[in-house]
Amino acid sequence: MSRYSFTVPDSIESAREIQQQARSLVIPEDRLDPVGLVAGVDVGFEENNTITKAAIVVLNFPSLEVVETSIARMPTGFPYVPGFLSFREIPAILEALEHLKTNPDLYLCDGQGIAHPRRLGIASHLGVAIDRPTIGVAKSLLVGKHAPLGEEKGAWTPLIDKKETIGAVFRSRTRVKPLYISIGHRVSLETAIDRVSRCLTKYRLPEPTRLADKLSKKEGGEVRNLGT
DNA sequence: GCGACAG
């Protein structure tokens, strides 16, 4: 069933080829079930970047109650190069996903989806790798331009690159730096914006990503699954 | 050639 196998290349040149080939597998439309479980995915580093730590938090939707969490550590195998983040973080994410006992209907990833130079940011690459619905929720801009954004919570404007809409610049909280939402895989931009909006509480980041971020920065890691 | 550059 899985017609895509994720691998870490040994050079930026080959990495670019992999992205070029994988981008064609991204499905920019709604092909997801009603969301009952949403997962937040984030990655952190330890020991001077030699260790990559992935954290996943699964919550009920739309109640946003935490159902389970998973953490995985792994030696860092790829450097940080803008535009090639997935090769550095996905290995640990895949490991953390192996220990999940639930099957999330949707994944919110820290980083870009198709709002990427070659339209294959980490959220899209992960989505294709596991063939599950994903949304990119980045805290800063990688590529694209946009019109001025309203200051009120909920305001958003299209993110454009080379004349095409690659995402949405979204205000998750009034007068706070915006979020950059983009299609990851199997989700339309409209649905992406709606689902992220429904995961917001009192913080800038949606709960799934906010909790995963907190977990990736926390100490410990032996314990894989907490919660139910 | 000169910037820009997710995490």
Place this chain on the structure above:
DNA sequence: ATCTTGTCGC
């Protein structure tokens, strides 16, 4: 991403 305390503002 990570290193780091208190502090200004809603």
